[in-house]
Amino acid sequence: MSETRWLSESEMAMWMAYLSATHLLERRVEDQLKVDSGLTHAQYEILARLSEHPDGQLRMTELARRLIISKSGLTYQIGQLERRGLVARTTCPSDERGVFAVLTEEGSRCLERTAPGHVAVVRAFLVDRLTPEEVETMRQIMTKAVAAMEAAPAGPFRSSPPGKSPG
Amino acid sequence: MSETRWLSESEMAMWMAYLSATHLLERRVEDQLKVDSGLTHAQYEILARLSEHPDGQLRMTELARRLIISKSGLTYQIGQLERRGLVARTTCPSDERGVFAVLTEEGSRCLERTAPGHVAVVRAFLVDRLTPEEVETMRQIMTKAVAAMEAAPAGPFRSSPPGKSPG
Numbered sequence: 160m161s162e163t164r165w166l167s168e169s170e171m172a173m174w175m176a177y178l179s180a181t182h183l184l185e186r187r188v189e190d191q192l193k194v195d196s197g198l199t200h201a202q203y204e205i206l207a208r209l210s211e212h213p214d215g216q217l218r219m220t221e222l223a224r225r226l227i228i229s230k231s232g233l234t235y236q237i238g239q240l241e242r243r244g245l246v247a248r249t250t251c252p253s254d255e256r257g258v259f260a261v262l263t264e265e266g267s268r269c270l271e272r273t274a275p276g277h278v279a280v281v282r283a284f285l286v287d288r289l290t291p292e293e294v295e296t297m298r299q300i301m302t303k304a305v306a307a308m309e310a311a312p313a314g315p316f317r318s319s320p321p322g323k324s325p326g
Numbered sequence: 327m328s329e330t331r332w333l334s335e336s337e338m339a340m341w342m343a344y345l346s347a348t349h350l351l352e353r354r355v356e357d358q359l360k361v362d363s364g365l366t367h368a369q370y371e372i373l374a375r376l377s378e379h380p381d382g383q384l385r386m387t388e389l390a391r392r393l394i395i396s397k398s399g400l401t402y403q404i405g406q407l408e409r410r411g412l413v414a415r416t417t418c419p420s421d422e423r424g425v426f427a428v429l430t431e432e433g434s435r436c437l438e439r440t441a442p443g444h445v446a447v448v449r450a451f452l453v454d455r456l457t458p459e460e461v462e463t464m465r466q467i468m469t470k471a472v473a474a475m476e477a478a479p480a481g482p483f484r485s486s487p488p489g490k491s492p493g
């Protein structure tokens with residue numbers, strides 16, 4: 160095992176602030192959605208992603224990929240949304256892989272009612288605190304992090320490639 | 327209700343990248359900790375926060391505040407750590423408020439074994455992707471967001487103060 164490079168003071172301060180902000184923000188977002196609509200953040204994101212498509216539908220596997228949620232997690236959330244009549248599942252006879260989630264009219268109305276309060280929270284506690292330059296820097300940082308993780312094999316991280324003797 | 331200020335294209339791109347990065351990173355961190363130590367991220371943070379104190383102990387209420395976790399959530403996590411002998415709970419007879427969580431020797435060893443792999447993940451997928459300027463910008467952004475949330479009353483966000491007629 161190579162020597163651990165511990166985080167520097169400024170790196171640690173950034174990481175701790177990131178963890179705190181993320182936990183606080185997630186709690187604020189969840190609180191708001193719960194009161195306004197009874198939705199969880201995951202459920203809100205499902206409705207929002209579906210609404211971006213003209214026909215309001217997406218293949219389940221594609222939805223799971225975009226939301227970065229496991230298939231079982233998505234199946235659970237979609238079940239909850241289906242029970243409330245906000246989403247329906249359909250299959251495509253000509254396409255074996257094809258189970259789609261579809262936004263219903265009620266789901267569309269629920270999203271329309273809920274979105275303004277949700278955006279207000281995201282603005283109040285994050286977006287409106289940032290300068291346009293900070294928004295751009297943060298977009299770049301987060302995009303780089305996503306790319307790094309999408310490029311790395313899934314599963315636990317290994318700092319040395321398999322087969323290479325530890326140094 | 328005032329007119330909704332929807333997110334601009336660049337603000338939305340930042341928010342989506344932030345959500346994706348956060349979900350992916352949390353999954354990577356959890357995977358690593360699970361394989362290396364069987365700890366959840368919340369449990370790792372508990373051990374790490376306790377280890378920062380010379381006597382390895384912190385009042386439960388203070389620990390909950392630092393970790394941004396509910397009291398019931400903390401009680402559950404501490405129970406899990408206690409069962410594995412990594413943390414103990416003690417009370418202070420002279421202090422009514424005083425239930426403390428204490429890092430045990432086994433907890434300390436567990437943290438020492440686990441920390442290098444954890445830091446490697448945080449470096450590989452976030453810290454090492456950033457320039458020193460980006461680290462500093464991100465620290466500032468996240469610190470501002472934390473301050474905004476700590477200053478706002480808990481509970482669902484209201485865009486207009488109570489009593490003020492919507493306009």
